[in-house]
Amino acid sequence: MTELVIKGRVVTASGLIENGWVAVADGMIAAVGTGKAPAAPETQDFGAAWLLPGAVDxxxxxxxxxGFPGMAPTTKAAVIGGVTTIVDMPYDHPIPVTTASVLQEKVRAIHQHAVCDVALYGTVPPTPDLSDIRGLVDLGVCAFKxxxxxxxxxxxPRIDNAATLxxxxxxxxxxxxxxxxxxxQEIVAHATKTLKEAGKTSAEYHSQSRPPVAELAATGTFLELAASTGAHAHIVHISVPEGFEMVRAYRDRGLQATAEMCVHYLLFDADIDMPRLKxxxxxxxxxxxxxxxxxxxxLEEGLCSFVSSDHSAxxxxxxxxxxxxxVAAGMPGLEVMLPAFFTAAAKRKSDVEAALLTASYLADRPARFFGLSKKGRIAPGFDADIAVLAPENYVYDANANPDGPGxxxxxxxxxxxxxxxxxxxxRKVFGGAAVTxxxxxxxYIPRRG
Incomplete structure (x- = not known):
């Protein structure tokens, strides 16, 4: 029996449904359509707003x-931004997720603190333990980093080439x-030392301290190691197009090679923004x-797998x-990833094309990549994870979230x-003004294929 109907401009994997509706039963999408909707005890009509699949960051x-209580403010920021599932990295304070017992502790924290769903990465220490790797795989980590x-x-820590292999x-x-x-490591250390000795420590020297060659050298070494195995090699953030071309070249050789884009690389220019934002x-x-x-x-050529925030508040x-x-590296991005990407895409394409691109790169693609089989689409049989985007200009204010870093x-x-x-x-977890x-x-959402 349908429990809830949500109305608006429905963005599906196959296109836009104008005057559409989504029928929800038992937390799942029961049907999607246009015209007369099924009878339901509750209907929420969002008019001309876009109904997108909830983003998977x-x-x-x-x-x-x-530590693990960070799940509370992080997932609140997520739902404020239309993100319904986060894929969390394993580098927690003070202990990274290297064993099944640590993973289980983190899962308990999710069920205590989170307001959206969470999938998890695992990792290894400098000397990997095969039994620990198997334990993390068995408990459903969606990837390793x-x-x-x-x-x-x-x-x-740094993982050397032998441990990586x-x-x-x-x-x-x-x-x-x-x-x-x-x-x-060595390229960054040398470049940083040289700049410090020259007194070049202001913000505009950050890119020079970690030059593109450091990124490309590490990427190439990793891909070559992976090419000697049958494993899937993924680069979690590439900041220059040459890196994506390198990944494509290895993929053309038959390697399972992928790479993702972080949203800030698409929105900021170091020459313009670093002197201002430092x-x-x-x-x-x-x-x-x-x-x-x-x-x-x-991105438009399809050379990146999906877009993420790399949120660190x-x-x-x-x-x-x-x-x-x-200065610590990292910045908050969960609240803005979805509207920022949509806005930037709409400057390049029509609003409908921007909506479809957003649904693909911020929901469907990451869900499929991480094996989250019930996430990422507005379609029958999927979780009823929906982000409602009102088509209106607004000025982003980080202080509006009382649980954010300000x-x-x-x-x-x-x-x-x-x-x-x-x-x-x-279930509505954010109502436009506050987390509800x-x-x-x-x-916790384990990998399912």
């Missing part, structure tokens, strides 16, 4: 600062991607100068040091659509 860092650059010796072999036959944070825009790999157009072309004091080398590189930007409601498994669901509604 394939790269978030909920626990990197306050490692780094070629050490951000912290324990929480975010061990992990790649262990993942053969599992279908799980192995994601890489792709920066070369440490607020520091991410690794850096936002580059004069790359936005080329990266949009990469550091407190403001960690982002405002005079030296860019003493700052954003996107502060003051004007978006052409506004998240006005978010449904997770048929209590912590603990979110569920």
């Amino acid at each position: 394939g790269q978030t860092h909920a626990g990197s600062q306050i 490692i780094s070629s650059f050490e951000a912290h010796p324990d929480r975010f 061990t992990l790649l072999h262990a993942l053969e036959g599992t279908s799980l991607p192995l994601g890489l944070h792709n920066e070369d 440490g607020l825009l520091k991410v690794n790999p850096p936002v580059r100068p004069r790359q936005m157009e080329a990266l949009w072309c990469v 550091w407190p403001l004091e960690r982002k405002t040091n005079d030296s860019i080398f003493d 700052w954003s590189a996107y502060q003051g930007m004007i978006f052409s659509v506004r998240p006005s409601a978010t449904f997770v498994r048929g 669901e209590t912590p603990g509604y979110g569920r």
Whole structure:
């Protein structure tokens, strides 16, 4: 029996349904159509608003600062932005997700703190343990992630080539991607040292301290290691088009090779925005100068797998040091990823094309990539995860979220659509002004193929 009908401009994988409706039963989508809707105890009519599949953010860092309780503010930010599932990275504070027991603890935290659904990455220490890898796979991690650059010796260590090869072999036959944070340790260390010695420590030197060659060298080494195995190699963020071309070349050789795009690379230019935003825009790999157009072309050619936020909501004091080398890398993006991407796409295409592109790159593609078989589409049999975007200009204000960090590189930007409601498994968790669901509604979603 239909319990809820949601009306609006329905964005499906096959096209737009004007004057459409979505029928919900038991948290699932029972039917989608236009014209007369099924009878239901409750109908919510959003008029000309877009009804998109809830976004699946394939790269978030909920626990990197306050540990697993970080699930609460992170998932609240998600639903405010129309994100209904986050895929959380394993580099939590103080212990990364390297064993089944740590994963189980994180799952308990999801069921205690989250208001949207959560899938999880696993990782390995510098000396991988095959039994721990198997334990994480058995408990449904959707991917593994490692780094070629050490951000912290324990929480975010560098995994050398021998250990990487061990992990790649262990993942053969599992279908799980192995994601890489792709920066070369020695190149970054040398470039940073040279700039510091020259007194070049202001924000505009961040890109030079982690030059594209560091990114490309790490990417190429990783792909060549993967080419000697049958594993799936994935680059979690590429900031220059040459990196995506490199991934395509390996894919053409028959390797399972993929790469994702972070939304900030499509919205910011280091030459224009770094002097203005300074440490607020520091991410690794850096936002580059004069790359936005080329990266949009990469996306439109289908060379990236999906778009993510790489959300990391550091407190403001960690982002405002005079030296860019003493500023934490990462920035919040969950609240803005969906409206920011839609707005930027609509400047290049029609509104309908922008809606379809958004639904593909921010929902359907990441859901399929991570094996989340009930997520990412408005179609019968899928979870009733729906983001409602009102077609109206609004000025983004990071301070509107009382649980957020109170700052954003996107502060003051004007978006052409506004998240006005978010449904997770048929329940409205955000009503346009505030989160309406209590912590603990979110569920851990294991990989299912």
